[in-house]
Amino acid sequence: xxxxxxxxxxxxxxxxxxxxxxxxxxxxxxxxxxxxxxxxxxxxxxxxxxxxxxxxxxxxxxxxxxxxxxxxxxxxxxxxxxxxxxxxxxxxxxxxxxxxxxxxxxxxxxxxxxxxxxxxxxxxxxxxxxxxxxxxxxxxxxxxxxxxxxxxxxxxxxxxxxxxxxxxxxxxxxxxxxxxxxxxxxxxxxxxxxxxxxxxxxxxxxxxxxxxx
Numbered sequence: 426x427x428x429x430x431x432x433x434x435x436x437x438x439x440x441x442x443x444x445x446x447x448x449x450x451x452x453x454x455x456x457x458x459x460x461x462x463x464x465x466x467x468x469x470x471x472x473x474x475x476x477x478x479x480x481x482x483x484x485x486x487x488x489x490x491x492x493x494x495x496x497x498x499x500x501x502x503x504x505x506x507x508x509x510x511x512x513x514x515x516x517x518x519x520x521x522x523x524x525x526x527x528x529x530x531x532x533x534x535x536x537x538x539x540x541x542x543x544x545x546x547x548x549x550x551x552x553x554x555x556x557x558x559x560x561x562x563x564x565x566x567x568x569x570x571x572x573x574x575x576x577x578x579x580x581x582x583x584x585x586x587x588x589x590x591x592x593x594x595x596x597x598x599x600x601x602x603x604x605x606x607x608x609x610x611x612x613x614x615x616x617x618x619x620x621x622x623x624x625x626x627x628x629x630x631x632x633x634x635x636x637x638x
Contacts, residue, residue, distance in 0.1 A: 433477030434543055437461045437493065438509070439485040443532070447480060447509075450536055451543065464488035468496055472565050475504060476558065478527075478546035480539075483510035483517060491517070494524050499572075501564030501624045503557070505546035509534060525625070560620045563609045571608065574601040578614065579621040 434451050436458050438444040444460050451458040457477075461467040465488050467479075479497075483490040494506055508521050511532040518529050527549065528542045567575065577587045584602065588595045611617040621627050 433457045433459065433475075434547070435459050435461065435467060435471070435475075435477060435479045435504075437464060437467045437479065437485070437490070438482040439463060440482070443482075447539075450539070454540060456543070456547075464490065464493035464496075468493065471497065471502060472500075472562070475502060476550060478505040478507065478543060478550055480507050480509055480543070483508055483521075484512055491520060491524070494521065494526065498524065498625070501561045501626060503561060503625055505549050507539075507542050507546055509539070557623055560609075560624050563620075564624055564626075566608055567605065571601055571605050574598060575605050575609075575617070575621070576626065578602060578605070579618045579627055 434456050436444060436447050436451070438447065438460075439462050441462065444462060448458040448460050461470075464481075464485055468488075481490040481493060488496075490508055490510070497504065497506070503525075505527045506521075506525065507528045507530060508518075508526050509530050509532060510517070521529055527546050530539055530542060564572075573591055574587055577590055582590070584595050584598045587602075588598045591598070606612075606617065609617055609620055611620060618627075
């Protein structure tokens with residue numbers, strides 16, 4: 426992992442003026458800032474290999490920041506997210522932090538406050554175990570159906586229970602399970618569960634609660 430990769434900041438804001446000024450501020454202190462005017466554009470280039478942190482506007486046309494955050498989480502991409510918004514009402518702030526945001530800054534922002542927050546987020550990202558990035562990349566390579574099978578499996582469901590949940594045959598579940606194990610490079614189900622916990626897909630203390638009864 427190079428220092429250049431660690432210092433990468435993805436800036437997502439539909440306000441072109443705000444986007445330009447934020448990119449200029451970040452680059453003025455030697456950071457690499459990648460601008461995006463929509464959440465969908467950002468998600469198109471973001472994958473399990475992406476490193477750094479994300480400065481994310483809350484309210485954007487088409488796909489808001491909270492939806493982008495959820496999409497990253499579903500893909501197993503765990504980059505630190507800092508929300509920047511002119512509409513910081515309490516329910517939005519609470520929802521953002523519950524979903525894992527590291528900070529929430531109101532517009533117009535204080536430049537030093539923003540830079541300090543970004544540096545803390547980058548320090549957190551660079552401290553992440555490199556093996557986690559490998560797991561996230563494998564998760565990102567799964568097809569939607571493979572992910573559908575993965576989640577109930579790591580939550581303790583049997584193949585028959587997974588088949589019932591997804592309305593497919595047990596034989597089909599067996600096939601997808603085999604593919605998931607191969608893509609995730611897991612030799613045992615315990616390996617798969619460990620990866621899912623490390624990537625934040627499931628809570629180690631609530632596996633039984635998460636599994637359907």
